[in-house]
Amino acid sequence: MPSTRKPNSVPSVGFLTVVDSGGGSFLGGYLVLNASGRPLEFQCTAPVKANRAQEILYGPTLHPYLWGEQIGGALISKSRTRPLFVCTDQSHTLAVRAAVDLPVIQVLPAAKPSGGAPPKHNITATSSAEPAERLTLGRYSCALSGSHLTDRATVERAWKTHLDDLHLREPFERIREAITEAQRTAAGPASGAAA
Amino acid sequence: MDGLPTCQAINLSLPAELFPSGWQTALARAPRIVLKPLPVQNPPPATINVPLRQPAIRTFGFTFPELPAADLGVLDTQPKRPSQRAAVEEKSNNAKRTTRIKPPQDIIKLQDRLYYVLQPPLEALTGELRFPFQPFPYQLEGIAFLFPRHAAILADEMGLGKTMQAITAIRLLLHARELRRVLLICPKPLVTNWKREFQLWAPEIPVGVIEGNQARRNWQWQQPATPVLLANYELLVRDYQIAVNEGLHFDLVLLDEAQRIKNRHSATSQVTRSIRRTRSWALTGTPVENSPEDLVGIFEFLSPGHLSSNMKARRMGLAARDYILRRRKEEVLTDLPPKMFRDAELDLTPEQWISYREAEEHGVVRLTQMGDELTIQHVFELVLRLKQICNFDPAEGSSSKLERLRADLEEVIASGQKAIVFSQWVDSLKRIRTALQPLPVLEYHGKIPARKRDQVIDQFRDDPSCHLMLMSYGAGSVGLNLQFCRYVFLFDRWWNPAVEDQAINRAHRIGASGPVTVTRMMTINTIEEHIDQVLQEKRELFETIFSVAGTPASAGLNQDEIFGLFNLRMPPRKPRSAA
Numbered sequence: 001m002p003s004t005r006k007p008n009s010v011p012s013v014g015f016l017t018v019v020d021s022g023g024g025s026f027l028g029g030y031l032v033l034n035a036s037g038r039p040l041e042f043q044c045t046a047p048v049k050a051n052r053a054q055e056i057l058y059g060p061t062l063h064p065y066l067w068g069e070q071i072g073g074a075l076i077s078k079s080r081t082r083p084l085f086v087c088t089d090q091s092h093t094l095a096v097r098a099a100v101d102l103p104v105i106q107v108l109p110a111a112k113p114s115g116g117a118p119p120k121h122n123i124t125a126t127s128s129a130e131p132a133e134r135l136t137l138g139r140y141s142c143a144l145s146g147s148h149l150t151d152r153a154t155v156e157r158a159w160k161t162h163l164d165d166l167h168l169r170e171p172f173e174r175i176r177e178a179i180t181e182a183q184r185t186a187a188g189p190a191s192g193a194a195a
Numbered sequence: 196m197d198g199l200p201t202c203q204a205i206n207l208s209l210p211a212e213l214f215p216s217g218w219q220t221a222l223a224r225a226p227r228i229v230l231k232p233l234p235v236q237n238p239p240p241a242t243i244n245v246p247l248r249q250p251a252i253r254t255f256g257f258t259f260p261e262l263p264a265a266d267l268g269v270l271d272t273q274p275k276r277p278s279q280r281a282a283v284e285e286k287s288n289n290a291k292r293t294t295r296i297k298p299p300q301d302i303i304k305l306q307d308r309l310y311y312v313l314q315p316p317l318e319a320l321t322g323e324l325r326f327p328f329q330p331f332p333y334q335l336e337g338i339a340f341l342f343p344r345h346a347a348i349l350a351d352e353m354g355l356g357k358t359m360q361a362i363t364a365i366r367l368l369l370h371a372r373e374l375r376r377v378l379l380i381c382p383k384p385l386v387t388n389w390k391r392e393f394q395l396w397a398p399e400i401p402v403g404v405i406e407g408n409q410a411r412r413n414w415q416w417q418q419p420a421t422p423v424l425l426a427n428y429e430l431l432v433r434d435y436q437i438a439v440n441e442g443l444h445f446d447l448v449l450l451d452e453a454q455r456i457k458n459r460h461s462a463t464s465q466v467t468r469s470i471r472r473t474r475s476w477a478l479t480g481t482p483v484e485n486s487p488e489d490l491v492g493i494f495e496f497l498s499p500g501h502l503s504s505n506m507k508a509r510r511m512g513l514a515a516r517d518y519i520l521r522r523r524k525e526e527v528l529t530d531l532p533p534k535m536f537r538d539a540e541l542d543l544t545p546e547q548w549i550s551y552r553e554a555e556e557h558g559v560v561r562l563t564q565m566g567d568e569l570t571i572q573h574v575f576e577l578v579l580r581l582k583q584i585c586n587f588d589p590a591e592g593s594s595s596k597l598e599r600l601r602a603d604l605e606e607v608i609a610s611g612q613k614a615i616v617f618s619q620w621v622d623s624l625k626r627i628r629t630a631l632q633p634l635p636v637l638e639y640h641g642k643i644p645a646r647k648r649d650q651v652i653d654q655f656r657d658d659p660s661c662h663l664m665l666m667s668y669g670a671g672s673v674g675l676n677l678q679f680c681r682y683v684f685l686f687d688r689w690w691n692p693a694v695e696d697q698a699i700n701r702a703h704r705i706g707a708s709g710p711v712t713v714t715r716m717m718t719i720n721t722i723e724e725h726i727d728q729v730l731q732e733k734r735e736l737f738e739t740i741f742s743v744a745g746t747p748a749s750a751g752l753n754q755d756e757i758f759g760l761f762n763l764r765m766p767p768r769k770p771r772s773a774a
Contacts, residue, residue: 028252034261038315040261043254043255044254048252051250053245074254078254170293170319174312181312185308
């Protein structure tokens with residue numbers, strides 16, 4: 001339940017993702033977990049929508065701007081907990097690295113169990129102008145921003161020291177469920193009861 | 196020059212005259228160019244200012260308690276076994292089944308709801324703990340059901356591991372520091388079973404048993420350092436004054452075999468309801484034994500006033516739905532060995548028939564003559580009398596059931612298997628034992644001292660020469676694990692199919708070594724057959740009513756039905772005299 005926990009007292013990792021809430025709006029969720037995968041903090045945005053001018057003028061860079069710099073930046077800056085690094089499961093959201101002073105990695109989807117070559121993921125960091133670098137943490141394939149290559153050493157060190165048992169994909173499901181729960185609660189008790 | 200065309204000169208100079216227009220001179224004059232500045236009159240092109248303001252982003256957030264990786268030394272701090280870790284990772288990696296904790300509807304605050312939504316899958320939580328064997332997926336669902344609830348009934352069918360699910364949920368909550376002090380109340384014969392199960396499923400959690408003389412119990416009740424206190428219902432009523440003491444508070448009170456509090460006016464119910472507590476859980480395979488009123492009684496402990504007696508069955512089911520988890524074996528244990536029923540419909544021996552008819556005729560005549568003095572006790576006595584005759588003839592001791600049992604047991608013993616025989620009466624069990632001599636037969640019933648009962652169970656399990664145990668429904672129908680047994684005989688039938696089911700499920704449960712054969716003995720054209728028909732009809736009725744909440748279909752006989760066994764009507768109640 002709610003606590004007055006002192007921030008930064010345990011090693012933690014942030015998980016950031018953005019979901020489409022329909023009608024061109026997006027909701028961001030940011031979950032900080034300790035090394036055992038238990039929640040320490042959760043931040044969520046209200047729906048965010050780009051206006052028409054932004055859609056036109058930002059063009060292909062709109063999502064990196066909106067998901068990464070704006071939504072991601074706002075969530076991480078509001079957080080009371082400073083994690084060792086931040087994970088996202090979306091290439092666009094990796095652009096948050098430009099807005100925060102924390103290492104950020106993108107956790108790539110798992111390879112199909114049938115074997116063969118791993119799928120070709122879009123590991124473009126923001127736009128085609130900024131290619132990402134590959135990184136492997138345990139059984140997870142990750143990418144990090146080409147503009148922040150020094151993050152690699154920081155992330156690898158944190159992983160080996162504190163986190164090698166942490167699940168890096170599953171927490172995004174929790175964020176999506178929490179956002180759904182928040183929307184359901186905001187919609188009123190009737191909708192919650194129907195669930 | 197022949198063939199060539201001839202050329203002829205033509206004068207093309209045409210006469211032209213100039214007209215005196217006055218321009219000719221002007222044309223010959225060089226033009227004079229004059230530059231004249233002309234200001235541009237048009238306004239500059241319009242521009243539009245497109246503001247690219249940063250979107251206003253509203254956020255809200257919550258922080259949660261920080262849980263240490265190892266708490267009070269109860270967590271397994273040793274490195275995980277590779278197989279265990281691999282199993283957890285494999286599940287997550289391949290997006291296989293994961294069990295998530297979902298907040299119940301009575302948790303209103305978003306922050307509290309998110310606390311549970313954001314917990315890791317149960318597979319990850321339990322991966323931090325050691326288990327004697329991996330829980331079944333439905334058991335993890337049961338743990339996830341209990342974990343966030345302050346009021347809950349785990350009503351799984353017998354044999355599905357309610358004990359293990361409750362212990363694991365308690366274990367996780369103790370580790371999460373959501374619980375610090377738990378009171379577990381169970382029937383007295385099950386105290387040792389619970390202690391053993393805690394040692395198996397949560398060996399790191401200290402369990403204290405309330406027992407001994409009054410002074411010792413007083414001291415035990417006040418021990419705050421013991422995370423789990425184990426008490427039996429009988430002692431609880433005796434220690435009422437201590438248990439409901441203002442200074443005593445439990446984070447969780449768990450009632451095993453919670454049908455014990457179905458009568459809300461009973462002392463047991465009143466005492467359990469008076470204990471100060473935060474969470475209230477109930478375990479029972481039979482939340483509705485006789486009527487929906489039973490469920491109301493249990494809810495008075497869980498969430499007083501949530502259900503009421505005047506609720507219609509469907510509404511009651513809907514109101515209870517979020518509080519009850521009920522699974523049946525056939526739903527979740529598809530690989531459990533089958534349970535096969537054989538209805539041994541037997542005719543009474545001639546001696547039994549003589550005794551039966553005489554008792555019935557005299558009994559019914561007597562009941563009829565009683566008029567308004569007739570009570571349920573009188574009818575009940577006759578029913579019991581007739582049922583006893585169906586077991587053994589009182590004069591000669593002959594028994595068609597015994598003959599059948601003897602024949603079946605030969606087969607059981609020859610195949611090296613073990614069997615349990617259930618009866619309502621210790622007297623019948625003793626007659627069976629005498630009749631089967633010199634066969635080694637064990638007994639487990641109310642007349643066996645409690646301290647010797649575990650010894651009896653151990654001998655039955657471990658001694659290959661012991662093939663048969665005689666049990667009474669009262670002592671042997673709950674909490675015992677006899678899954679090494681392949682044959683169950685119901686020598687007589689209990690009033691309530693749920694109790695019979697409990698008895699059968701001592702053998703037919705997780706870990707059962709093979710198919711379990713249940714022989715239900717019933718003498719035809721007797722009171723036993725009549726009771727069986729009424730119960731069957733009632734079971735079907737309850738199945739219809741409680742399909743909403745998933746509560747079990749099990750019902751015993753009420754007063755009207757007991758009177759109806761002899762085509763009698765219940766006399767009108769006498770008005771109570773003023774006190």
